[in-house]
Amino acid sequence: MTSSRYRVSHGSPFPLGAHWDGSGVNFALFSANATKVELCLFDQTGRREIERIVLPEYTHEVWHGYLPDVRPGQLYGYRVHGPYEPQAGHRFNPNKLVLDPYALELRGDMRWHDAAFGYRIGSKQADLSFDKRDSAPIMPKCVVVDPAYTWGQDIRPNTPWAETITYEAHVKGMTAQREELPPQLRGTFAGLADPNVVEHLAKLGVTAVELMPVQSFFDDRYLIEKGLTNYWGYNTVGFFAPATRFISPGGGIHEFKLMVRRLHEAGIEVILDVVYNHTAEGNQMGPTLSFRGIDNASYYVLADDPRYYFETTGCGNNLNLTHERVLMMVMDSLRYWVEECHVDGFRFDLASTLGRDRDQFSSHAVFLDAVRQDPVMSKVKLIAEPWDTGPGGYQVGNFPPGWAEWNDKYRDTVRGYWKGEEGLAPDLASNLLGSANLFDKRGRRPWASVNFVTAHDGFTLLDVVSFNDKHNEANGEDNKDGHSHNLSWNCGAEGLTDDQGILDLRDRMRRNLIATTLLSQGTPMLLMGDEVGRSQGGNNNAYAQDNEMNWLKWEGIGERDEAFRTFVQNVIRIRRDRELLRQRKFLHAQPVDEEGTLDVQWLRPSGEPMEDGDWQNPHTRSMAVALAGPDERMLLLLNAYHESLDFQLPQGFENGWVKLIDTATGAAHVRRGEKVEGSTFTVEGRTLILLETVK
Structure with missing residues (x-):
């Protein structure tokens, strides 16, 4: 096919992608090892290729051309020519339509077929064979986009880290069951922008929504064949384009921007969970969708035998962030979401991989240094998932200044403590x-520890107190997937029960876990739906369940869960209104006044300071934490025993103590606490109490 309808000139090697300048479109694609690049234009259905145009120029390893007759809305893709030599790391196959890594929008769904693979499926030569079938009919298409958007008076909340409370959510899961919304808006960015949904978040008191992956991803072929989907979305194929499944009919990137603006109006930041450690193309037996067919040897970290991939993600490949053009793509993507889409930060999936120069993790790895010095990225919130599947991949506490980190040690300790585990x-x-032992270095602050007891990967809060074991049968893997060490306790019955005593205990345990999270120094993170008792039926690996198991229930919430939501709201307000509960610096038992009052002190129930023997005693399950500021005092009483204990209260405060939080009763007093009489306070078994006084 030759071009006859479209004029083409040399254009520019910058910017990469399809750039509409108001007059025409410049197309630019990096490939260091290609021999020719063809731009393929499609009709509006995406089914018919209408033109194939050879990009006329090759400058600094970028193929480029300018088409004055192309307009926004044009569908396109590329065919990239070059050697098909897997043994040398090259997997070019121009029979495969490949997606532009810089595409701002995709249209259409991936329709899995053997033609998606660069080699012949079933061949004795495996990936060394060559497939000549055209993949264009089954592939989504890239879209030329005019990114102009009227932001009006959008103001970033710029919430200080010390005041941040994050809420991990899934775009579809958040509104798929929101009956007030028109069906076409449920599960979309527009649905999340609905005023009633935003009000729910604002009323709860969270300051940031951390959205699970929204960059373009595909459902894995093996999941489709099992009747499942990649619900979580950790399978990215386009780092600039939003996932089409979250866009309502007729929408686009503007719909995402509207969602951001509506959340900003409510004072809520938007943090994106991003996957730059690997792509959806998998290992050498995976499909050719984009990067593999554009320049496999540049985009991926190859093994010593370049036919194979070096990977630390468990997903078949690692993006090669030590390559200047691949690093540039990732940085361009991050800046795009910040500058063009006004997002406020990112949570980086398997971030230890991003901190590897190959085998070893380093806090001065290329990517980490690039982010730290970048004038845009250094000003937004950066959160690491500080582990991967490779050797030395567990790096909690080792990311550089400016980063916060998911602290799974916190999750395991808090769950274990309230369950009754010893030695914690x-x-x-x-x-x-x-967690000063992990984060108090290089000028880092308490907010570097992202404290959570639940996240998308694992049990929900209700399931933590309702199941002893995982129940992942719906995933089709014979319940072999997912973690078995959940530090959960069903409180006396596995799963659903009508036993009121067990239900009361579960409510108390939920309150213990959430109150501990919100009253700890650091950055609290809540999981979508935990505030209203969302359950996954004991599934702790619900990555493939795009159904009610994962969706937030809005209607028919019972009295227990309504009461729990109120409790969570009130505890968040208590944290927000009291600086002692959100310190900007680590506490190290330093005096805060002329009398020598320490900013923090650990006490036995008897009121005496805890000593080495108390910490070394594996049976120590109760303690008091005394926090002090110049004009206020707080006392956190913790009793993980099943029996009640009397705590001796510090004396000498003429205003006396008031009770703010009691997880036994569910009390959480936002303004005036309940007056405490006497010098001792009885704390029921498995209960947390927060007391307050002023000088």
């Missing part, structure tokens, strides 16, 4: 104060 007193004490 020292770890709990550290966790309550922001």
